[in-house]
Amino acid sequence: MQLDPATVEEAAKQLYIRALKDLPPDIKAGFGRLVDRETVPTAQGVLATMLRNIDVAEATDNLLCQDTGIPIYNLHVGPGVLFDGQAVLAAIRRGCERATREYPLRSSVVHPLTRRNEHSSCGIGVPVVHVDFDAPAGQVQIEMVPKGSGSENNSFLKMAVPAEGVDAIKTFVIDCVLAAGGKTCPPTIVGVGLGGTSDLAVALAKRAATRPLGSHCADADGAALEAQLSVAVNQLGVGPQGLGGDSTAFAVHIELAATHITMNPIAVNMQCHSARRARATFTPEGVTYGF
Numbered sequence: 001m002q003l004d005p006a007t008v009e010e011a012a013k014q015l016y017i018r019a020l021k022d023l024p025p026d027i028k029a030g031f032g033r034l035v036d037r038e039t040v041p042t043a044q045g046v047l048a049t050m051l052r053n054i055d056v057a058e059a060t061d062n063l064l065c066q067d068t069g070i071p072i073y074n075l076h077v078g079p080g081v082l083f084d085g086q087a088v089l090a091a092i093r094r095g096c097e098r099a100t101r102e103y104p105l106r107s108s109v110v111h112p113l114t115r116r117n118e119h120s121s122c123g124i125g126v127p128v129v130h131v132d133f134d135a136p137a138g139q140v141q142i143e144m145v146p147k148g149s150g151s152e153n154n155s156f157l158k159m160a161v162p163a164e165g166v167d168a169i170k171t172f173v174i175d176c177v178l179a180a181g182g183k184t185c186p187p188t189i190v191g192v193g194l195g196g197t198s199d200l201a202v203a204l205a206k207r208a209a210t211r212p213l214g215s216h217c218a219d220a221d222g223a224a225l226e227a228q229l230s231v232a233v234n235q236l237g238v239g240p241q242g243l244g245g246d247s248t249a250f251a252v253h254i255e256l257a258a259t260h261i262t263m264n265p266i267a268v269n270m271q272c273h274s275a276r277r278a279r280a281t282f283t284p285e286g287v288t289y290g291f
């Protein structure tokens, strides 16, 4: 299959708009589970308001949240695909810019020193694009994640002492969720990246935070820790929007990598309750959209 940059550009545009408007079904199901077990009346009211917001956004074809986020595109390429990498990256950038100017969307992206906004959702190094070669043969997938700032501002890294082992991980994750409180727009998905180098741990935490609900860490020990921490964070009482309650997080997700014998990197990245993402799948038959 040959990947056509013009098709990629149109998909990159559509994906940004779709992601901002349609909440994935796994997140809606996650809301349902939280509503079923929430015991605090204030929290029940906050969750009901969030669900009403989702309904109104869908009924009026409007955005789920005013925060258009930092645009992230995850490109997954399968074997047997021919493409010009530079042209595809440029096409993703043009699609992101067109979504912002033509829809139009609020551009939330500024220069870090001058704070100048180009009103394109683009800037130096943004949109963020990751490329992996892990799609099925003859297929390309582009996942788009508009990462909200409230949750992204609550990102943490600790190079823990290896001798502290798993206890250091548990303590750090719990401390991060408490430190974030309501600032991360909970209920959240708490993404935890373990191992690797400092930068790999942070990247793994982002991947974990944006994984679909119901998915599990591929490593059995990581999956067991996910289950423990998912229970633990919901005993902290942070609750929806930090106003108290049982519903602090949809889940804790972990992604991990091997690390050095003298290192124990732990990164935490959070996804907010507006856990938006959209996916385009390119095959020889055409482009299909989903989550």
Ligand code: SF4
Residues within 6 Å of the ligand: 065, 066, 067, 068, 069, 147, 148, 149, 150, 151, 152, 184, 185, 272, 273, 274
């Ligand atoms: S962090 Fe999420 S819920 Fe909060 S303002 Fe940003 S996009 Fe909206």
